[in-house]
Amino acid sequence: MKLLKPNWVSHDDFPIFSVDIHPDGKRFATGGQACVNCVRWSAGGLLASGGDDKVIMIWRYHGSGGSASFGGKPSVESWRCVSTLRCHEGDVLDLAWAPHSPWLASASVDNSIIIWDASNFPNIIAILKGHTGLVKGVTWDPVGKYLASQSDDKSLKVWSTTDWSETTSISDPFVECGGTTHVLRLSWSPDGQYLVSAHAMNGGGPTAQIIERGNWTYDKDFVGHRKAVTCVRFNSNIFQKKQGGSSKAREYCCLAIGSRDRALSVWLTSLKRPLMVINELFTHSVLDASWSPCGLRLAACSWDGTVAFMEFTQQELGRPLNPEEQSLVHGGFTVMEAPVLLNMKPPAPTTQSQPAQPVSNGFSPSVSSSPSPIKAPINKQIEMRTSDGRRRITPMFIPPPPDTVNSSESTDTTAAIKNTPTFSSTSQTKSSIVIEKRDDVVAPNVTTTTNMATPSTSAPGLTLKRRDPTTARPNHHHHHHHHHSRKPRLVNDKQGSIVFPALKPVGSLSHQAAHYAVTVTNNQNLAHLQVFRGTDSEPTWNLHLGYSAVALAASAAVIAVGLEDGSIHTFDPTKGSRPAPPLAPPAPLAKLHAVGNAVMVISCCGAVRVWEIGSTSKLIVSTSASHLAAFGGASTLVGSRTPRGPLSSLQEALNRTAGGIMPSPRPPHNGSSIVSYLEQQLLASKALGSQQEYIHWFMALISFLLTQDGLEKRLRIMLDDLMGPSHSTAAKSTWDPMILGIRKHKLLADALGVIGGHLRWQRLYLEYSEQLASLKS
Template sequence: MKLLKPAWVTHEGRPIFSVDIHPDGSRFATGGQGDDCGRVVIWNMAPVLSAEVEKDENVPKLLCQMDNHLACVNCVRWSVSGRYLASCGDDKAILIWQHSGSGGTVFGGIATAESWRCVATLRSHSGDVLDLAWAPHDAWLASCSVDNSVIIWNALNFPEVVTVLRAHSGLVKGVVWDPIGKFLASQSDDKTLKIWRTNDWKQETSITEPFKECGGTTHVLRMGWSPDGQYLVSAHAMNGGGPTAQIIEREGWVTDKDFVGHRKAITSVRFNNNIMLKSLPHSNKPQQYCCCAIGSRDRSISVWLTALKRPLVIIKDLFNDSVLDLTWCTSGHILMACSWDGTVACVEFEETEIGKSLSASEKKALHERIYGKSLTVPNSLTSNTIVETPELLAVREAQRKQLNSTPTKVNSVSKPSLTATPMRGPSKQIETRTSDGKRRITPMFIPTVVDNGEAPQPFSSSTQPTFSSSTETKSKIVIEKREDIIAPNVSKPANPKPQSQELISSTLSMDVDKSPPKVTAPKSSVTPEKVNGVAAESLDQPAPLTSKIDKSNSSSQPKSEEPPKHEEKPKDKEKEEKKTEEKVEKAQATSVQEKVPDVKTKTGKRRGRPPLSERVDRLDKTEKSVATPAPAQPVQTPAVHSPAKQVTVVAENELKLPILSIDKTLNVQIPGCPGKVLTVENAALASPFGPLNLVKCYFNNKSVNTKGGDWEAVLSSKAVAAGCNAFLCAVCCEDCTLQVFETMYGRRPLPPLQLTSRPSRLIVSRGHVFVLTVKGMLSVWDVPARKAVLVDESVAHLLDKNVSVVGCQVLESGSPALTLSSGKLYLFCSELKNWTLLGDGRDPVQQSSSHLLYATAVTQSGNVSASPLPPLTALQAACKGHFRSKVPAASGPASSCTLTFLEQQMACSRLLQSPRDYHLWLSALVRFLVHEGMETRLRLICDELLGPAHSRAVSSKSWDDKILGMSKHDLLRETLTVVATNLSLQRLYSEYNDLLESALTSK
């Protein structure tokens, strides 16, 4: 036996909580505390076992280091195939890692020989995750947590949850699989060890007697199950007041034996994966037995053979602190352990000491002799329930073929048969010289290494590149030097913009849609007018401007956003903001020095940041802007106005809405009409009775000064807002009138409409005109139909001092939708005569649900297209924080929240009359109900879709065979296809499948 403690295996002196050897024996992983993070490190095994390799500087010791966990890593476990590495930690997350090629140097990190990437992140636990275990067939991954639960994950389709086991009343600190795959064991601080059946995920038994005297003194409770499946050995147990490792026999779960001798609580038990064979002293013929290692808080390790009554070896004072984890290599002759003191120990046994391992075929024959045919990789995660009908068997077989034919990211443990050939990199490099003598290398594309997603190959120094610069081969890239002299890559902007103009334009904060109509001054013929001495900025955002700039200070002082009063900021962030503020103020002083003669910098005052009192005064004078998010489909054209003149009206109910205003001239590029421009000119003409205002529409290949255009109209009152699309142009005037024109010929489809007050929002969408006044009164007109959809509907009750309107939209039906700064989305329903809540981005029910898991599964299945976004989903996307939850479903509050949210989405879909949304959320709801096994809810859905063929359905006279234009029977057939994935619901499938076939035959 050899005992080794490699000093270079360390987490910089921090605790190492877990260690596991790769199945090929060439590498091992450790997990523990890093530098303000959780750290997972993959090490080379060869330098541990060989002193010569350890001294070889060309052989890397550290293969890869991953610091992705946000808190300490508690467990690392390789999958049985060696393809994946799972890690869990105090950040409530489980990360699945996969080898992705050779290493390199990450910015700010260290050089590594291998590269491992995170292919899945599993989030469902609400507390620290303490232990992990892969099922013997790699189809399941079990995790346990301080949230008193054990979660079974579908390892063939991460991050799907198979089930959640909730029976413990204390922290669950260890899980282990039966090597046959029939049972799962979990041990908790509630002084119980529970055995679970994998065929129905029900509790088989709960063992309490050996743990009654135990206390929660260990960080983990890692159990071990013998490779022959006959014995389960627990962690911390008590017998006669002393710590033991309890032996639990599979037959009857008898607990009359235990391993004794350790002075403190047992933390970890790990069986050798091999069944050993050796001729023992008291027997002449070879005997089969199992080997078990036990680690304790007394800093010692003991190794036991099931054929002996005393331990094979005891290693005392191996560490300076508690033993936390143990692992055996696949060959069965190497044992590794880690400790809280941040070190790792390796024990290498000789075959004469520990015995000879049985071959895989001999081990399989032993399992078949004891248990019958061994459990193979399941085709489904619904366990071994017998399929009762041939129809369901045919459906499941078709689903299995479709699943196998559809490539997924993580869906199989088998290796791909084809290996992609990596692209060859460039073989030539072009070097030129600039006019000032500097070298210039022409950039060339270098292809990345092809990642086949296979299990990593055994690591050896002969197959890996060396890391010594003296032994590396020199580059074979040919350098082609050209004598051409090129100009330096330095150029000045063709039309430099005044600094003050940039500052003013930066204050107009608006969200941009994917394909917004552009509101710009055409470059070829439209010359922007000047606003208070500064060239007007072209506006290309689709939402109405609601930012406000003080008139007297608009040309020299940009709008400053007032910082939160009670928010603490990091010191680094404060420094950056101070530097930015100094630069902005310095740029302001430079840009307006010539235009504003009374600037304070010319009075001899010290340059730099002004006193705090002056800055506070300036902030008080500058009003805060209200950002407008991008509208959902369909695209609407907003009101546009000059940013030079903005005021705020305070209504009697203290409702503050901004007023739209145009100072002199406005040019709008009409969406849907390339090259056509709408121009509004205030006080364009003089008359004996007062100034006249013009509205002109023309193609921009003509001069702005040309008197004639495609059409023009004269307004008696000053224009304050304008909006247009390919069909209509709308202009709001200072006298609170709304003027509507046809975009093509300029005809008036309606007489001027009198508004109750000045406009705050103006939107033209298809044939609808939307106006929201400063007093919070909303009106919508259907211009082609010459009727009002909504007149003076108050929105004041939706708003308060801290909530404002940040987005307005008009649906195709003419119903208006409002997005508020609180994250809420409202739609006015003309049938209900009320505002309906379509979404709330800050709703705790939505944030606690796991709807995204099921909605994503629907779109990936291809039944519902995710592009373009359905109307309801597009509207809700504008809500701040909407759909941010990505937590898989679990029982309890999360499951109830998911059900509530999905049913709410279906109701909203029917309100919007959106078949795509209804189809999406119905399918997601069905998948959730099937996953949770809610048969009663599924029957309600099936009854509604089936129709009068069922006794509980409504009468045939009132029943419609379509819903939102979709066939209910087609939807029922899709629903039953999903139901077929859960064998516990196969009788419900058979019942409704027969009724559906009967209903279709009777048509």
């Protein structure tokens, strides 16, 4: 190990309250001069600072060099404040960026925690109130499911990011603690299994308490420091090393602990004693610590105004695992709590038996995989006679054999294919195609508009495409400047074909990724794509695309733009070149996302495709999400699936009567408006006494709430009303076990059948199913 205390890192002898190493490992930030209490880097290179002025400032790199303050030295780099966040009523003591979400958490002496929307500063996601003392530390679960905070009120609280409710509050290890520390910076292990607190007490001595995830037990701790622990910081890497003469390498985590006793200790979770302890490293309390991305460098700062750096070797800490190795180690830790839920899968989406209509944009609705048998190839063609007596045979599409289905399909799809007969191309040597003669006379060289059946296959990616006559290639004598007059093509809007609403063009789109910003501006049916490096005012490169853009996604490795014609165009962020030909999803876009060199597309028909973008595009995931949106929007909640009753008849009559007076109601398009719409339909059904419609809208509301985040409390209210009171309060309750002649417990059992098909809600299912079983017994 090497130790360095650079004398050129100084805040004019003022305390340095915080230190953080940049994600690229090439620079670090310190805070403390004047009123700054905390500095934290985001994964995208933004710097957040919070201080005694109750304000959080977001900084962005603005180029090399810069002006100097009066009497000071010139700056090497220029950083500009891009946003100022004001809502706290007291000093801001700690900050934390969410690992996988655009959130920033801030802790303050006003006893609150604020979750900021980093994608749209200064919007606030939530304000968490529950502490009764100064909140001095905050940290995110690396999975993104929880947020933990520690306060002077002698408690540590864990919050759920699903609905921002308090998951648990732990106070026993902190009862004997006093408010003697400036900060209480706790930390979560990179595997998410352990949360380590700052100042705790055990047997009258200071410790750092270890809290296990899930059951939140706290029977272990790190001991040895003589005074209160002020900060804990886990290394973001998981390490591997052979220990104790073992032939097999072991995986473990590493963390640093700082204390008011001026000492810094480094621990490995595979050892019972610290790997290293440096006593009297500073002349005052240790206040913060930070690990470099490589995992072998550690920085720490102190109240005495100095910073220390330590560099370790792999022989000392071990070999850091790469992300793929970490996934192999911890990716299989998910355990089914109730194996019976494996048999409770959501019903597969059904397709209509009538032939699908050809659509004008070349897209055919994707047919979801289902256990139904695969249809044999079509063996009939149509023969017609033109007006000049010539024969004309309509071409027929012959689907490929089922063994060409992509191997990346889901388990259900694979099982369905195995259970169905396969058709080999060598089983027949003679054609079995039958020609059907028609007496119709058609004009020669004119495309007929007869409906053609789209062959049904078990692979959602196999679709029949046709060029729209209105968008056919113009004659060679047309001039190039007429290309902007092409009209965007539309998707078939028949029942059962649209699961998610298709994206529509907007004026402009923007996205921030890594060190560059991407903007797309739509003008005259063209999309103008511009890429800016850092804070440059001039674009690094730009180009025009032939249709309006409806979606934009970007990562450090790829930029993806979805156009109104349904195609996806990918670009290299640095060069502006196209690494692969345009991608062709099976239907218009509903969602576009990019991570690393992967691009995910969700089509409005529910098909999910993930392409790996390299020297070419490689389809790595092909599945369907239509079952998740069985009740995902208002457009799928009306139509043939809605039972006929007083409510539907009344609404139809009202729409016909008021058609010329009132504008058509706009269908709900976001989560809150859809919930409001469903609740309105539910209450109207109850008021009209329509039993079947009430059941329909109730199940629709339950199904939609299961697909949303942050609505668990609303879901529990509905289930609690169906469950009724417990035995102890049943005699005094006014709860009615019936509604519109339906037993509420029967309705609850039906709702649990839907909940059981969603594994993410398995605990909710077990909780209410056990209560219902005990009430019945």
